[in-house]
Amino acid sequence: MNALIPRPRSHPAPGAVHVPGWLSLDEQRELVTACRAWARGPVPMRHTRLPRGGVMSVQTMCLGWHWRPYAYSRIAHDVNGARVAEFPDVLSELGRRALADAYEDEAAGAAYAPDTVLINHYGEGATMGMHQDKDEKSSAPVVSLSIGDTCVFRFGNTETRGKPYTDVELASGDLFVFGGPSRFAYHGVPKVRPGTGDPATGLAAGRLNLTLRVTGLTG
Ligand SMILES: O=C(O)CCC(=O)C(=O)O
Numbered sequence: 672m673n674a675l676i677p678r679p680r681s682h683p684a685p686g687a688v689h690v691p692g693w694l695s696l697d698e699q700r701e702l703v704t705a706c707r708a709w710a711r712g713p714v715p716m717r718h719t720r721l722p723r724g725g726v727m728s729v730q731t732m733c734l735g736w737h738w739r740p741y742a743y744s745r746i747a748h749d750v751n752g753a754r755v756a757e758f759p760d761v762l763s764e765l766g767r768r769a770l771a772d773a774y775e776d777e778a779a780g781a782a783y784a785p786d787t788v789l790i791n792h793y794g795e796g797a798t799m800g801m802h803q804d805k806d807e808k809s810s811a812p813v814v815s816l817s818i819g820d821t822c823v824f825r826f827g828n829t830e831t832r833g834k835p836y837t838d839v840e841l842a843s844g845d846l847f848v849f850g851g852p853s854r855f856a857y858h859g860v861p862k863v864r865p866g867t868g869d870p871a872t873g874l875a876a877g878r879l880n881l882t883l884r885v886t887g888l889t890g
């Protein structure tokens with residue numbers, strides 16, 4: 672990213688907000704360090720297997736609730752049968768701050784109580800097809816944080832995988848929130864730009880994305 676070119680915040684769709692450079696370099700570094708620790712288990716990062724035999728190109732781990740296509744559970748039956756780690760307080764706090772800043776609404780931030788995070792690592796060539804985040808039983812917003820290589824984040828509509836959509840460049844430190852009328856919009860990552868991340872984040876290569884969500888589940 673060329674720091675001389677300002678990247679203003681944008682609203683690609685109603686309820687969807689992109690806030691460039693939201694995380695400081697120190698915060699990014701702390702998150703990378705934390706992700707490394709979380710990746711050690713009890714449920715390790717893995718390429719998720721899809722029901723029809725495919726394997727996702729990203730590697731994913733979860734905290735709070737474990738996601739597998741297409742449901743959440745406390746036990747990672749598709750990985751190692753272990754119970755997922757608790758949802759960390761540090762991410763609850765970060766989620767509340769993110770929502771308050773993105774929506775410029777302190778009350779919305781204070782009321783936000785994410786209980787799961789999906790942490791994706793995009794290695795060489797990894798992408799994510801257009802999909803909806805719809806296994807949550809809650810319409811609370813999704814808070815997305817990106818670290819490392821810049822990607823093209825395709826943010827679409829709630830009806831189809833296709834157009835209309837907006838391509839947004841998500842760079843290291845960027846925040847993207849989608850809620851309200853955009854909560855169940857299709858989105859994906861058609862491209863990651865290798866070598867665009869700053870190694871000072873602690874991530875030497877690839878892209879890390881954290882999505883904080885409210886599952887709406889209990890138990
Ligand atoms: O990597 C991203 O920016 C999006 C990830 C995503 O859509 C997901 O984990 O469901």
Ligand SMILES: [Fe+2]
Binds near residue numbers: 802803804858
């Ligand atoms: Fe998603």
